[in-house]
Amino acid sequence: MSRRGALAVGALGVALLGLAGPGGVAAGAGPGPGQGPASETAGLPPTTAAAALALATAQDAPVPPPLVNDEVGVATLDPAGLPERATLISRVAATGPEQEVLDPASVTNVRYLDRLGRPETDSGGVLLTVGGTRGTALTQARFDKPLPVALHVEYALDGQVVPAAEVPGASGDVRVAYTVTNTTAEQTELTWQDAAGVTQRSERPVFAPFQGVLTVTLPAEAQLLEAPSGSLATDAQGRTVVRWTIAVHPPISAPVQRVALAMRTQAAAVPAADLALTPVTSSQDPAGSFADGLLSGAQQGNDALYEGLTELDQGALGVADGSQRLAEGLGGLAGGADQVAGGADSLAGGINELAAGADQVAGASSSLAAGIDGLAGGAEDLATGTTSLAGALDEASTGAGELAAATAQLAVAAGSASTDPVAPLLAGGQQIEAGLRAATARVGGPSDPPLNAAAPLPDDGNTTCPPGGTAPPDDDCVTVYQGVRAVRGALRGMQPVVELMITEAQSAVAAATRLQADVTSARTDTTIAKDGAAAVLTSLCPTPASDPSCTTLQQVADAAARAEATLTGDVDLTAELVATATSLTKQAVGLSAALQATDTAARAVLDGVEALGVSLGQGTPTQPGLTAGMAALNEGLRQLSAALAASQQQLAGALSTVAAGNAQLATGLGSAATGAGELATGADRLAGGAGEASSGAEDLASGAGQLAQGAGSAATGAQQLAQGAAGLATGSAGAADASEALARGSAQLQQDGTAPAAASVLEASTDPAEAQAWMAAADARATDALPYGAPEGAVGHVAYLFTLPAVDAPQSLWDRLRGIFG
Secondary structure, three states: OOHHHHOOOOHHHHHHHHHHOHHHOOOOOOOOOOOOOOHHHOOOOOOHHHHHHHHHHOOOOOOOOOEEEEEEEEEEEOOOOOEEEEEEEEEEEEOOOOEEEEEOOOOOOOEEOOOOOOOEEEOOEEEEEEEOOEOEEEEEEEOOOOOOEEEEEEEEEOOEEEOHHHOOOOOEEEEEEEEEEEOOOEEEEEEEEOOOOOEEEEEEEEOOOEEEEEEEEOOOOOEEEEOOOOEEEEOOOOOEEEEEEEEOOOOOOOOEEEEEEEEEEOOOOEOEEEEEEEEOOOOOOHHHHHHHHHHHHHHHHHHHHHHHHHHHHHHHHHHHHHHHHHHHHHHHHHHHHHHHHHHHHHHHHHHHHHHHHHHHHHHHHHHHHHHHHHHHHOHHHHHHHHHHHHHHHHHHHHHHHHHHHHHHHHHHHHHOOOOOOOHHHHHHHHHHHHHHHHHHHHHOOOOOOOOOOOOOOOOOOOOOOOOOOOOOOOOOOOOHHHHHHHHHHHHHHHHHHHHHHHHHHHHHHHHHHHHHHHHHHHHHHHHHHHHHHHHHHHHHOOOOOOOHHHHHHHHHHHHHHHHHHHHHHHHHHHHHHHHHHHHHHHHHHHHHHHHHHHHHHHHHHHHHHHHHHHHHOOEOOOOEOHHHHHHHHHHHHHHHHHHHHHHHHHHHHHHHHHHHHHHHHHHHHHHHHOOHHHHHHHHHHHHHHHHHHHHHHHHHHHHHHHHHHHHHHHHHHHHHHHHHHHHHHHHHHHHHHHHHHHHHHHHHHHHHHHHHHHHHHHHHOHHHHHHHHHHHHHHHOHHHHOOOOOOOOOEEEEEEEEEEOOEOOOOOHHHHHHHHHO
16 A cells, blocks of 8 residues: 555545444444444544545555455554554455355454444354445454554653653643554564575564554644654644654564654643554555665675676686786796897807908918919929929819819809798797787787776677787777776775765664664563553452453553563664674775775786886886897897898809819810920910919909908897897896786785675675565565455455544633533
8 A cells, every 4th residue: 555545534434434424333223133332432533433444445456356355453542552442343345246255353242334233253253245236344343352553652741751640731841752563573584695696594573564654633722842753734723733654664664663742831631643554565655665676776786796796806816827827938938038149149159250260261362362473473484394294284184173163063052052041030030029019019008098897899790809919999909907907997986885885884883773772762661561551450450350341451461561572572683783784884894995905906916017018018228128129139130141141142253253263274284284395385374374363362362351241240140139139038037027916916906805895795785685585574464464364365455543532631610610601
């Protein structure tokens, strides 16, 4: 039932008033056979029955069900709130043909209100005939069960608590406090799922979900001083009317509610009060529906947050593991670079030796040219030793031929070499440089654009990062720096939420502490009421008697004792609430500290990633990075390759010239050996060949000099190769250290940040989930609010109306005489 429906007293109440008539008997009818006087409704206002029944039946259902049972419990209370009499009004309405219905209602002093006579009864309830031409049966009986709600009233005169009997006629400031207690608690096992999907259980007291309105009408001459949380109005007689909306069922509210007002008067009277209550589920009450929505949202948020933190925790472990592997790989790269640097130093030494040998060849070639010049000058002397020279020239001719052939082969070998010995080194170096540049781009740095976690990049349909490294907005090119920075931003975004949790938890501690004090006070008041009821019962009914009033007093005393026991349990429950709220506050503070530690760890991770990017990239002015060192190494290899190619070309030309000269020398020597007669001609030819040999020797000396210069250039390139390899080794070692730092930071992030945060969210997720399960259990008990239950197949509604009549101030003799004589 909605709050608007719970307060509605309209056309249905007017119709029931016509049926009930004054005094609660059908209008125009006298007592039927066996029917006693209408004592059950004596003292109630004429409209009480109709209004209370309208309160129970004012529903929002558009189509009435075929069988409906509406019940109203009407209780008249004394000024302290103890029941004096209680009546059950039950209406059974049916659509369709006539049928017999067993209404499980009270059978004590039961009678009809809308027809003559009394209904038939049995042990199960009241037998009624409804439907057809008479679709409704309205009965009244004594309410012979304990009431589900207790109302206790306390009076204070000028700050001192006084009995209710001392209020009428008193002068001064009067404070009246009303305590409404739900007595329907049942220990129930609640089940729910936390953010990890694990089923949890707890024992909680579950109450029938009563809500309604407490209305207090002040005496005409009284001046209202205060009425906290009450809404004010004025009735037709000009009296002040105060109303409070009352809800008495956890987790929406406490099972005990206390309201109070203060008034100033010269002749005080006990104010009239009416408490109307009805069971309302969370789906019918806007406040309950709103609270249920908040709890559902909180539970869904905790589930999503726990899932995200769990993924973040696994990601931190993956980053730590990957960083450790990267550190190991970079350490191996540093060792390999050291070996390359050592090899490059050896190569530089070998090339230096080659340059020295080439210098020696050039010197020897110069000496050879000078000797051949001398040979040409002494050619004329050869003519005198023709006979001796013939044999020597024959041998010389043979050796010259062999020398020419060998020199020609050497020239061919030097000129036809097609493979560059430096090419494999240069190709490998270029691959390493490209890999380092790609790795630098994947690591990233502070200049990378920030990621938007709320709107991630859409999937472009492939898993390929374009050439050149990171190229946002491609979804496959997110850098390590971008990811760590996004994680840190998410952690910082959680800090305000945690601060709000701390504030709310501290407020919950204060509220629970106040509630504990209120419940303790209510238990003290109930103990006083119980002792008073027991004293009244002992004084009026010293021995067991059949007087209905003694039975009622006994019920009152029992109800007060039960209320005291319930409140004792509520005191313990509120103590648990205080402890729970305090624990929640500590957890929230711990979560805040964990987030701060996580933020510090994330900052360290960012620094480590930035240092890794610098080490992999260009490095610093004093310490080149891996990419810069590898580029220098490749440049040295290219220079070495070019120098070797140039030297090879020059050496091939020089050897070809020497081969041609040797061949000519062999021919000249052969001609000289043919005979002494041709000595002059041979000598001339020898002189000419010697000249040509001299020229070839000079060419050989020139080629050897060029070879020496090329070898020097190659030595320089080899030295640059050694320096680049040393820089690569240093950069790799620095990158390995940075990766080690990243691994340690990622492990610290997981241990001190993501893991404790996920555990805290999991622990905090139990509260809203348990509260929602508690609310659902209370909704399920709404049907238990019917004191006797509904007929089989019927839809049942119930309302309770507690009436505390006003007690006016005693009149003086003059006021009574004036009232008599007008």
